[in-house]
Amino acid sequence: MAALKESQKQKRRAQIIEGAVKVFARKGFYHATVKDVAREAGVADGTIYLYFKNKDDLLISLFECKMEDILSHFRTRLAELSDPLDKLRVFIEVYFELIENDIELSDVFQVELRQSSKFLKDYHNEKFQEYLEIIEGIITAGKEIGFFRADLDANITKILVFGAIDEVARQWILSNGKYSLQQAGQSVAYTLIHGLLSTS
Amino acid sequence: MAALKESQKQKRRAQIIEGAVKVFARKGFYHATVKDVAREAGVADGTIYLYFKNKDDLLISLFECKMEDILSHFRTRLAELSDPLDKLRVFIEVYFELIENDIELSDVFQVELRQSSKFLKDYHNEKFQEYLEIIEGIITAGKEIGFFRADLDANITKILVFGAIDEVARQWILSNGKYSLQQAGQSVAYTLIHGLLSTS
Amino acid sequence: MAALKESQKQKRRAQIIEGAVKVFARKGFYHATVKDVAREAGVADGTIYLYFKNKDDLLISLFECKMEDILSHFRTRLAELSDPLDKLRVFIEVYFELIENDIELSDVFQVELRQSSKFLKDYHNEKFQEYLEIIEGIITAGKEIGFFRADLDANITKILVFGAIDEVARQWILSNGKYSLQQAGQSVAYTLIHGLLSTS
Amino acid sequence: MAALKESQKQKRRAQIIEGAVKVFARKGFYHATVKDVAREAGVADGTIYLYFKNKDDLLISLFECKMEDILSHFRTRLAELSDPLDKLRVFIEVYFELIENDIELSDVFQVELRQSSKFLKDYHNEKFQEYLEIIEGIITAGKEIGFFRADLDANITKILVFGAIDEVARQWILSNGKYSLQQAGQSVAYTLIHGLLSTS
DNA sequence: AATGAATGAGATTTCATTCAT
DNA sequence: CATGAATGAAATCTCATTCAT
Structure with missing residues (x-):
């Protein structure tokens, strides 16, 4: 089950990164808001912060x-x-x-x-x-x-x-x-x- | 005199642009504030707006x-x-x-x-x-x-x-x-x- | 058995309160998070809410x-x-x-x-x-x-x-x-x- | 003029501190928002930050x-x-x-x-x-x-x-x-x- | 009963821009 | 013209609380 959970986590991370790619491409990093990314990824704003330290970290991780x-x-x-x-x-x-x-x-x-x-x-x-x-x-x-x-x-x-x-x-x-x-x-x-x- | 004034204006513009170059180079456009540029150029914040429409325009003009x-x-x-x-x-x-x-x-x-x-x-x-x-x-x-x-x-x-x-x-x-x-x-x-x- | 369960419940409550004492002492009530208390008490975040109405209630109960x-x-x-x-x-x-x-x-x-x-x-x-x-x-x-x-x-x-x-x-x-x-x-x-x- | 400006600044600072006293007394520091203080003091939210580093600093200065x-x-x-x-x-x-x-x-x-x-x-x-x-x-x-x-x-x-x-x-x-x-x-x-x- | 991932409201703080002086 | 104090919209980030498992 731990493995399953782990893969779930990876999936969610990936999902957010995909959202970030789309949004950053469209608006640029500085004009994109975390809210934009969250919406694009289909998660709540706060969820981003469960997977990434902050907005910068999201870009680096991406x-x-x-x-x-x-x-x-x-x-x-x-x-x-x-x-x-x-x-x-x-x-x-x-x-x-x-x-x-x-x-x-x-x-x-x-x-x-x-x-x-x-x-x-x-x-x-x-x-x-x-x-x-x-x-x-x-x-x-x-x-x-x-x-x-x-x-x-x-x-x-x-x-x-x-x-x-x-x-x-x-x-x-x-x-x-x-x-x-x-x-x-x-x-x-x-x-x-x-x-x-x-x-x- | 109009010509003189005109050249004064150009000088001030140039002065602000020089400030902007320094500050943008140091901090990047998005991390630089208009106040930073004003200080570097030795003018007041508001003065920037007498010479440039807005922060974006400053970069473009530069x-x-x-x-x-x-x-x-x-x-x-x-x-x-x-x-x-x-x-x-x-x-x-x-x-x-x-x-x-x-x-x-x-x-x-x-x-x-x-x-x-x-x-x-x-x-x-x-x-x-x-x-x-x-x-x-x-x-x-x-x-x-x-x-x-x-x-x-x-x-x-x-x-x-x-x-x-x-x-x-x-x-x-x-x-x-x-x-x-x-x-x-x-x-x-x-x-x-x-x-x-x-x-x- | 009901009594046993009852005492189990009391034990768990006490365990959470002990965690809260430690965390509140260290960080203060407002800087302590429910997660902090949960971790200190060795329970899940949600578990706190099975024993206490909310964070305030935890302090009062303590x-x-x-x-x-x-x-x-x-x-x-x-x-x-x-x-x-x-x-x-x-x-x-x-x-x-x-x-x-x-x-x-x-x-x-x-x-x-x-x-x-x-x-x-x-x-x-x-x-x-x-x-x-x-x-x-x-x-x-x-x-x-x-x-x-x-x-x-x-x-x-x-x-x-x-x-x-x-x-x-x-x-x-x-x-x-x-x-x-x-x-x-x-x-x-x-x-x-x-x-x-x-x-x- | 500098002296006048200085006294103006002190006055504004005092005005914000008075607002903070009222609001902190009513709601407590942690339940009071900076917005509350600003409204009470009759200034904009951002103005607080021209006079105090942050909310903590406001309390300390008070x-x-x-x-x-x-x-x-x-x-x-x-x-x-x-x-x-x-x-x-x-x-x-x-x-x-x-x-x-x-x-x-x-x-x-x-x-x-x-x-x-x-x-x-x-x-x-x-x-x-x-x-x-x-x-x-x-x-x-x-x-x-x-x-x-x-x-x-x-x-x-x-x-x-x-x-x-x-x-x-x-x-x-x-x-x-x-x-x-x-x-x-x-x-x-x-x-x-x-x-x-x-x-x- | 227990979990902990997800939520989203709400707080702090920044800063481009305005405007009275 | 120049100033810089004031504004307030908007962004980031936190965290109490919920709920599907």
């Missing part, structure tokens, strides 16, 4: 919980591959798939978390670092087998790559899906791999 | 005003050059210079505006589009003279380029200047131009 | 229950004596003994009840009157046999005596036992008695 | 401010006298006058502060100690000139005296003025003095 899913999703998909070029292509593909499949969540990640990590007390975004490390791993591997330039600074490059991908995703969201992410993904992958030059 | 400066700075610096490769290198160089020279402002641009642009009512960030257009111009020019690949989608690529540069800048700010932006700039320019591959 | 014990203790100890002077001395002695033996309870009585009696709806503290009557009895008896001044207003004097004793006890508690209550008791008894005596 | 008045009143009245017996009589007289003249304030002092001093963080009631010291001074002076018993422990006795007086006052308030405080005062003074005298 992030941790979802990032966990995302990271393991990436890892599973990339584990099948060995070629760094394939890995990079698939990384971008998976990234854009995730964005397309859960625009609300993407919204929250891109907008709220970016900002919040600076202002939520004592929160230092380890999950995001793990995430960047996946890219770093791909780049380092690519360098080792000689596919990628030996003079690449993996630290800078992982950021460059992430920034490029993420911005394309963000603008796609902001434009309400005016262009094909699929296609954009291929284009991005190609450019990152080959650069801008025609004589390559 | 953006418009500062973006104006930045855009004209970019245009001046790029006007001297004709080679798209040089232009791209210099664009990155100037971008990082601006970041280094006014970290507080960069902070506000990167963190607050990114988020706010979505939630400030009726605000659609035309200045940011102008900004992206500078990059687009460089890419299109590069394509036209055959330096850049003909199959580059200038729309996607401008976003990719901006994202890459901007993220490197952001992480530099967040890391409190742990690496050299100068160097990172060269590395970023090289990679964007040549891509990741060693066989280029 | 008082009634404990006051009952205290009153009968006083009566037993005083019944053995006939001399009013002895009675007064023993009264003070017993009072201070009770304080020393259950500081938590004393705390609740002195701090919470004093305040609460004014604000708990419909509660008029008859037990406290009974308590004062014990002192009044001693004084009246003392007057009758001519030990105490004939002009003593027993009504005022009982209050005076109670106030004097009680304040010494309170300050002792607040000072965390900096002085000897034993000694203080003798001193207080001496001073009060000399004040009351007719042969002065 | 105490400090009023205690100041009371202490200086006592000192003035006692300064005229030299005989310790007279001083003690007048002390009681003044105490009861104050009680009669501001029953609401007395209520708050007797009920709320008694309790609160234990629970308001970091508040240690120095003013109350000053107050007890006045009594101690009288007792010590009385001992020195041989009016009071040499074996009196001034520390215990000041508490005894204060407790006796204060309790008589409290019961008078609780009884809604059923007896004459004037008369009670004389009776109390008589009994206490006879208890304290060396020639008994």
Whole structure:
């Protein structure tokens, strides 16, 4: 019974987090009220506080919980591959798939978390670092087998790559899906791999 | 005298905007109070409302005003050059210079505006589009003279380029200047131009 | 069996009251939560409400229950004596003994009840009157046999005596036992008695 | 103008404190809301927070401010006298006058502060100690000139005296003025003095 | 009878904005 | 024009109490 109760608790937590994703995406963290989240999740205001310390904690928990899913999703998909070029292509593909499949969540990640990590007390975004490390791993591997330039600074490059991908995703969201992410993904992958030059 | 008064008004406006930059950088837009800004700017709370419609308008005006400066700075610096490769290198160089020279402002641009642009009512960030257009111009020019690949989608690529540069800048700010932006700039320019591959 | 159940019930009630004494002493009635009391008593939150109407009722019941014990203790100890002077001395002695033996309870009585009696709806503290009557009895008896001044207003004097004793006890508690209550008791008894005596 | 503004501020503070006295006396500190106080004082809710850090601070400030008045009143009245017996009589007289003249304030002092001093963080009631010291001074002076018993422990006795007086006052308030405080005062003074005298 | 998750009313507190001076 | 005291709406969070299990 304890196990059952435990799973009940997890379910309720998840239910609130789903509500929070929707509301934060729609209104932004600061304009969303706890009441909004409660209503969206179908619980009473006070119930939120049985599962989360406060509003900030709700955002952090949302992030941790979802990032966990995302990271393991990436890892599973990339584990099948060995070629760094394939890995990079698939990384971008998976990234854009995730964005397309859960625009609300993407919204929250891109907008709220970016900002919040600076202002939520004592929160230092380890999950995001793990995430960047996946890219770093791909780049380092690519360098080792000689596919990628030996003079690449993996630290800078992982950021460059992430920034490029993420911005394309963000603008796609902001434009309400005016262009094909699929296609954009291929284009991005190609450019990152080959650069801008025609004589390559 | 009217002109004098006008310039007085502009001066006061600028003074408030400087205060706002400092305070928003330090506390974030939502955690900063109008009183904070007033104190930092050395004016009374109510005075803010003689120059700006409300707190949101202050942020938007800050953006418009500062973006104006930045855009004209970019245009001046790029006007001297004709080679798209040089232009791209210099664009990155100037971008990082601006970041280094006014970290507080960069902070506000990167963190607050990114988020706010979505939630400030009726605000659609035309200045940011102008900004992206500078990059687009460089890419299109590069394509036209055959330096850049003909199959580059200038729309996607401008976003990719901006994202890459901007993220490197952001992480530099967040890391409190742990690496050299100068160097990172060269590395970023090289990679964007040549891509990741060693066989280029 | 009914009797057994009845005693079970009494036991559970007592258990909750003990928890309440501890928690109210530690945090004060208004800062203590029903959950705190439940945890301290080792029962569920809801269980409290099977034994008490509400939080106020818990405080009142605590008082009634404990006051009952205290009153009968006083009566037993005083019944053995006939001399009013002895009675007064023993009264003070017993009072201070009770304080020393259950500081938590004393705390609740002195701090919470004093305040609460004014604000708990419909509660008029008859037990406290009974308590004062014990002192009044001693004084009246003392007057009758001519030990105490004939002009003593027993009504005022009982209050005076109670106030004097009680304040010494309170300050002792607040000072965390900096002085000897034993000694203080003798001193207080001496001073009060000399004040009351007719042969002065 | 600064001085004028300053006095305006003091006036507003006093106005809020007066409101608080009334409301706390009527409902008790914990049952009174800040809204209640604001309404009673004729200001907006938020205004309270321009003058006091929070609700606790309002109670503490009320105490400090009023205690100041009371202490200086006592000192003035006692300064005229030299005989310790007279001083003690007048002390009681003044105490009861104050009680009669501001029953609401007395209520708050007797009920709320008694309790609160234990629970308001970091508040240690120095003013109350000053107050007890006045009594101690009288007792010590009385001992020195041989009016009071040499074996009196001034520390215990000041508490005894204060407790006796204060309790008589409290019961008078609780009884809604059923007896004459004037008369009670004389009776109390008589009994206490006879208890304290060396020639008994 | 006992539980403890859920409720939601209500309290404190903040702060953008106004307006009399 | 400038001020800054005052406002009061609105948000977060707490906790006594209920009720399905």
